[in-house]
Amino acid sequence: MIDITQRRRTEDKVHYLAYCDSLTGLPNRSLMKELLEQALANALRYRRSLAVLFLDVDHFKRINDTLGHDVGDTVLREVAQRLLGCVRASDLVSRKADDAKAVSDQAVSRLGGDEFVIILTEVSTTEDAAAAAARIAAALNAPVQLAHEEITITASIGISVYPGDGADAESLLKHADAAMYQAKEEGRNKHRFFTRALDERASRRFALESRLRKAVERCDFVLHYQPKIDVRRRCVIGMEALLRWQPLDEGLIPPAEFIPLADDNGLIVPIGEWVLQEACRQLVEWQAAGLPRLCVAVNLSAVQFKQPRLVERISHILAKSGLDPTSLELELTESVLVEDIAASATILNTLKDLGVSISIDDFGTGYSSLAYLKRFPLNALKIDRSFVRDIITDPNDAAIVSATIALAHNLRLRVIAEGVEQRVQVDILRAQGCDEVQGYFFSPPLPAAEFADWLRRDAPAVTDWAATEPLLAAIGRH
Numbered sequence: 001m002i003d004i005t006q007r008r009r010t011e012d013k014v015h016y017l018a019y020c021d022s023l024t025g026l027p028n029r030s031l032m033k034e035l036l037e038q039a040l041a042n043a044l045r046y047r048r049s050l051a052v053l054f055l056d057v058d059h060f061k062r063i064n065d066t067l068g069h070d071v072g073d074t075v076l077r078e079v080a081q082r083l084l085g086c087v088r089a090s091d092l093v094s095r096k097a098d099d100a101k102a103v104s105d106q107a108v109s110r111l112g113g114d115e116f117v118i119i120l121t122e123v124s125t126t127e128d129a130a131a132a133a134a135r136i137a138a139a140l141n142a143p144v145q146l147a148h149e150e151i152t153i154t155a156s157i158g159i160s161v162y163p164g165d166g167a168d169a170e171s172l173l174k175h176a177d178a179a180m181y182q183a184k185e186e187g188r189n190k191h192r193f194f195t196r197a198l199d200e201r202a203s204r205r206f207a208l209e210s211r212l213r214k215a216v217e218r219c220d221f222v223l224h225y226q227p228k229i230d231v232r233r234r235c236v237i238g239m240e241a242l243l244r245w246q247p248l249d250e251g252l253i254p255p256a257e258f259i260p261l262a263d264d265n266g267l268i269v270p271i272g273e274w275v276l277q278e279a280c281r282q283l284v285e286w287q288a289a290g291l292p293r294l295c296v297a298v299n300l301s302a303v304q305f306k307q308p309r310l311v312e313r314i315s316h317i318l319a320k321s322g323l324d325p326t327s328l329e330l331e332l333t334e335s336v337l338v339e340d341i342a343a344s345a346t347i348l349n350t351l352k353d354l355g356v357s358i359s360i361d362d363f364g365t366g367y368s369s370l371a372y373l374k375r376f377p378l379n380a381l382k383i384d385r386s387f388v389r390d391i392i393t394d395p396n397d398a399a400i401v402s403a404t405i406a407l408a409h410n411l412r413l414r415v416i417a418e419g420v421e422q423r424v425q426v427d428i429l430r431a432q433g434c435d436e437v438q439g440y441f442f443s444p445p446l447p448a449a450e451f452a453d454w455l456r457r458d459a460p461a462v463t464d465w466a467a468t469e470p471l472l473a474a475i476g477r478h
């Protein structure tokens with residue numbers, strides 16, 4: 001006879017490590033797939049339906065980044081417990097206690113990161129699944145008590161139902177994932193069911209994502225430059241670098257179509273780094289070629305701004321290119337900064353010490369919580385083009401623009417108006433004291449070589465617009 005206790009223990013341990021998530025003790029991705037396949041086999045045999053809930057904690061990265069990984073781990077364990085509580089209390093009450101625990105513990109799995117999957121075998125209608133999702137949302141929304149503070153968690157949930165939304169584990173999971181994405185896009189903290197339309201969108205998105213990955217490897221991007229004009233001195237003082245994706249086989253893809261995707265999958269980090277490098281390099285080249293001394297503005301997305309080594313990277317890029325930091329301006333949107341005011345203020349202060357300027361892009365469209373303006377070391381506000389567009393016809397927009405200019409000047413900030421398309425808009429903005437303008441009236445964003453030509457050839461004429469008084473009198477406001 002041999003004692004196999006030790007071997008059994010080791011085998012159990014190996015099994016545990018292979019199939020369980022060590023942080024929460026829940027089944028991991030591989031075990032979840034097996035469980036789902038078993039559940040599907042049963043559903044097929046007994047002609048029952050089944051729902052897969054794909055859950056992603058909202059803004060989990062922010063919790064991790066701002067409160068630390070220990071808090072992040074605590075939150076994930078708490079989410080796991082609450083999910084188990086929901087499943088146990090409801091769907092499996094009719095079963096024997098031991099059995100119920102065994103089954104319900106397996107009904108909740110962690111896929112990794114902040115993603116969980118819940119398999120509901122006791123659903124007969126989509127309403128049942130929706131009710132389960134609502135229960136989960138309610139359980140998660142109760143505050144989580146941390147050592148020094150309380151936080152509230154929300155999650156986005158995507159639901160697919162067997163057999164309608166898929167016959168096998170893979171397609172049910174894929175479809176629940178697509179529905180989860182939809183819930184995120186619609187503002188998070190909600191659940192969405194899979195639909196065929198989502199499937200098409202998800203495949204398009206998937207295709208775009210793999211093309212974007214290749215584009216990053218090959219660096220299929222270009223920067224276009226749009227001039228910024230000082231309205232009083234009537235001269236070009238700088239330009240905004242705007243990213244374009246240039247696939248080999250088709251025309252340019254505008255940033256609105258791929259930046260949100262790049263933000264989601266993290267590709268914005270290498271892309272954004274390239275944008276900074278390229279903008280700095282180009283400006284140094286132009287300066288060496290004898291072009292006037294200009295300042296280049298580069299847009300930073302939320303994800304980039306939250307990169308742990310952002311300031312270090314920027315100062316490295318500046319040093320490598322040889323560009324004077326005072327020639328670089330970074331454009332950030334309000335929503336990025338107000339997410340965590342204290343952390344943002346620290347980052348902005350280090351950037352300021354570096355000599356880089358900061359402006360708020362699309363001002364007026366985000367939170368517009370004015371309190372933050374005085375906490376941040378800003379240099380300029382860019383009035384969003386939606387206000388500039390109707391400045392002549394809509395008195396409310398005109399009022400917003402003039403109030404923004406007054407506010408900015410009181411805080412000693414420069415004001416830039418975006419999206420200026422007509423002479424009369426320039427005139428009004430100038431009369432209201434706006435400092436800089438940017439828009440198609442002067443020039444659309446241009447490829448580098450064309451921008452340099454424009455500066456040499458057209459800039460003097462374009463910036464020398466004629467006397468403005470007759471036009472202003474004509475519209476009878478000033």
Ligand code: C2E
Pocket residue numbers: 226241242243254255256259272275299300301331361362385418419420421438439440441444445
């Ligand atoms: P934004 O920073 O507010 O840039 C201004 C947008 O307005 C640009 O669109 C520009 O082409 C457009 N525009 C300029 N003048 C006019 C005008 O007179 N009329 C109208 N209707 N539009 C005008 P674009 O190039 O499509 O960029 C859209 C947004 O994508 C940018 O908004 C910015 O938020 C983002 N973006 C662009 N390049 C980058 C980048 O390198 N990194 C990041 N993170 N975001 C970028």
Ligand code: MG
Pocket residue numbers: 240299331361
């Ligand atoms: Mg911008």
Ligand code: MG
Pocket residue numbers: 361362382384385418
């Ligand atoms: Mg803007």
